Amino acid sequence: MELSIDKEIIEAYGFTADNISLQQIGSGHINLTYLLSSLKDDKKYILQNINTEVFKDPFAIANNIKAVADYLKEHNPDYLFPAPVTTLNGDAMAHHNDEYWRLLPFVADTIAFDTLSEPKQAYEAAKQFGKFSRLLNQFDTSVLNDTIPGFHDLAWRYEQFTFALSKTSASLKASANHEIETALHHHFIVDYYHSYEHSKDFPNRVMHHDTKISNVLLNATTNIGVCVIDLDTLMPGKFISDLGDMMRTYLCAFSENETDLNKIKIRLPYFEATVKGYLSEMKDILTPTEKELILFSGRYMVYMQALRFLTDYLSGSIYYPITYPTQNLDRAKNQFKLLSELSENEKILQDIIEECLS
The missing domain is CATH 3.90.1200.10 (Aminoglycoside phosphotransferase (APH), C-terminal lobe)
Structure with missing residues (x-):
């Protein structure tokens, strides 16, 4: 497959270009979002680029999400909070060429609507x-x-x-x-x-x-x-x-x-x-x-x-x-x-x- 994403981003999460498939998804206008499917184990993830024109400090986002995730894990461990997956180095984001990317768990059997119908x-x-x-x-x-x-x-x-x-x-x-x-x-x-x-x-x-x-x-x-x-x-x-x-x-x-x-x-x-x-x-x-x-x-x-x-x-x-x-x-x-x-x-x-x- 031909990647539009630097291989360093993919490799930061333990993947290579030949063991994943990528599909652009989402209706948002701020961040680029992809569905990443692992060809090794059929697991799916959400790979998302953080738009630094809008969000000037990506670390502020990462720190906020981690603080809330830690709190919920301690006080409400059964609550589904799709916090980012860390890189192989344990970082909350992958950083390369002034771009910040995060990997999120894919929540199966769900749907997100763009408009309400009922x-x-x-x-x-x-x-x-x-x-x-x-x-x-x-x-x-x-x-x-x-x-x-x-x-x-x-x-x-x-x-x-x-x-x-x-x-x-x-x-x-x-x-x-x-x-x-x-x-x-x-x-x-x-x-x-x-x-x-x-x-x-x-x-x-x-x-x-x-x-x-x-x-x-x-x-x-x-x-x-x-x-x-x-x-x-x-x-x-x-x-x-x-x-x-x-x-x-x-x-x-x-x-x-x-x-x-x-x-x-x-x-x-x-x-x-x-x-x-x-x-x-x-x-x-x-x-x-x-x-x-x-x-x-x-x-x-x-x-x-x-x-x-x-x-x-x-x-x-x-x-x-x-x-x-x-x-x-x-x-x-x-x-x-x-x-x-x-x-x-x-x-x-x-x-x-x-x-x-x-």
Whole structure:
């Protein structure tokens, strides 16, 4: 076979080019991912390149995962946590030519979806992300590194927006005038978060920070949740990062690339399934303040993503890949519409939350 990966990476894990097969897999846009099959014993692994343009310190990721893996092995040894396989030298990653690679165990008989097709999938995914945080409830988050500093810092994202607004061209500013006004109007979300930010009743927890449906494995036959994967963004954070991101990505049938805003609606069965799944694990762990902020978590994450798309548009679309000039503006419009849906359905959604809590 012809390898597109340096042989030193393969050999670091005890393989050679002639005793493996490689197949590129995954729908992620950050890291290159391959299914590595050993021709000697039929074992399968996930071989993944860490994108150092996004993750500047791969060792921060490795140290975070090891700290959590060690804790879970001691306190919850039966929990399936697919930690990286070490190299022949005992290292967490293989390093060659400024590239960092890791080898992960392949979890058989599982499936990862790119999109949700039924509420049960949302329930199972939310349950798995909730279980992950519950099992780490007593873990000392201060030992973890920020693998992407400021990743879910809404105040910083707002500052980025206002800076981009001050530097953008007159034409870009004019074309995004309505979205700019919407972004400025919703600054109260930043202020509302600040009023709770330092409360003792609003603790830092171990958060996944990227809870899209493709980052959880479900049983291929039953669709019952198995484990969470893709732990690059495992960091300390508030519970709103995970639950809010699930609301942002699970509730609407269409992604942020949908330009027909009439299609951007909240699917109530998916909202209920997501909240029920998460609270099935976290209900007894969340503080009164956190329970009060369940619906706010969705607003926080949707507003932040809208800001990020709008900021990138005003900056000349230098971060998010685009296929046409106004795509990031359209994405911002999409997310602001989803934000308005959360507000317009607040009474119904809060009633669902209260029922799940009771």
